[in-house]
Amino acid sequence: MMEEIHSKGKTIEEIAECLRRVPMNPRVVAAIAKAHALLGCELRIISDANQFFIETILKHYGLFDCFSEIITNPSIIEEEGRLRICPYHDSVSSPHGCHLCPPNLCKGLVIEQIQASISEKGKKKMIYLGDGRGDYCPSLKLGEGDHVMPRKDFPLWKTICNNRTLIKAEVHEWSNGEELERILIQLIEANSTESNSKTP
Numbered sequence: 001m002m003e004e005i006h007s008k009g010k011t012i013e014e015i016a017e018c019l020r021r022v023p024m025n026p027r028v029v030a031a032i033a034k035a036h037a038l039l040g041c042e043l044r045i046i047s048d049a050n051q052f053f054i055e056t057i058l059k060h061y062g063l064f065d066c067f068s069e070i071i072t073n074p075s076i077i078e079e080e081g082r083l084r085i086c087p088y089h090d091s092v093s094s095p096h097g098c099h100l101c102p103p104n105l106c107k108g109l110v111i112e113q114i115q116a117s118i119s120e121k122g123k124k125k126m127i128y129l130g131d132g133r134g135d136y137c138p139s140l141k142l143g144e145g146d147h148v149m150p151r152k153d154f155p156l157w158k159t160i161c162n163n164r165t166l167i168k169a170e171v172h173e174w175s176n177g178e179e180l181e182r183i184l185i186q187l188i189e190a191n192s193t194e195s196n197s198k199t200p
Contacts (some may be wrong), residue, residue, distance in 0.1 A: 028180055031181035038189070045069070048073070050075045051070065074086050098137060107138040126147070129184070135155075145169075148169045
């Protein structure tokens with residue numbers, strides 16, 4: 001698709017300008033900024049989009065520095081100005097083997113890697129927000145004490161509702177930016193209070 005856009009004379013700056021017009025609910029922007037400001041809260045993005053799209057949008061809204069890591073399909077701008085997007089997982093040399101996820105990215109595998117890295121620093125709870133089909137696999141990897149926040153009436157929420165017993169994490173649905181902000185901040189603050197009360 002990027003090759004076709006480039007062949008029609010569209011520049012990388014025109015693509016970036018289009019991305020900067022992508023609307024983001026002000027309450028979602030506020031939720032990200034508040035969560036980032038809370039002690040002990042680390043934000044990461046796992047997305048089936050791509051590095052250029054995500055970084056352009058986050059920088060436009062002043063949110064880029066809120067995230068410690070962005071795990072997505074890498075992208076490069078070639079000499080002639082064409083945007084090339086590559087798969088996160090190479091399906092030929094190292095296929096991930098997950099039947100729930102697309103060949104280019106298994107978010108569940110990424111979640112397992114994050115869980116392994118944070119377990120070395122002591123047990124931390126995870127809060128996973130998502131709405132697409134690709135968010136179901138990582139939701140299955142969450143354990144008791146973790147939280148999953150599916151967007152109501154979107155594919156992740158519908159899949160969870162079809163068999164809720166498969167999800168070990170607590171499920172907190174949301175419909176709009178206001179609900180997302182309220183639920184997310186409540187969960188972070190509750191987990192922070194619980195962690196502090198256990199500190200000797």
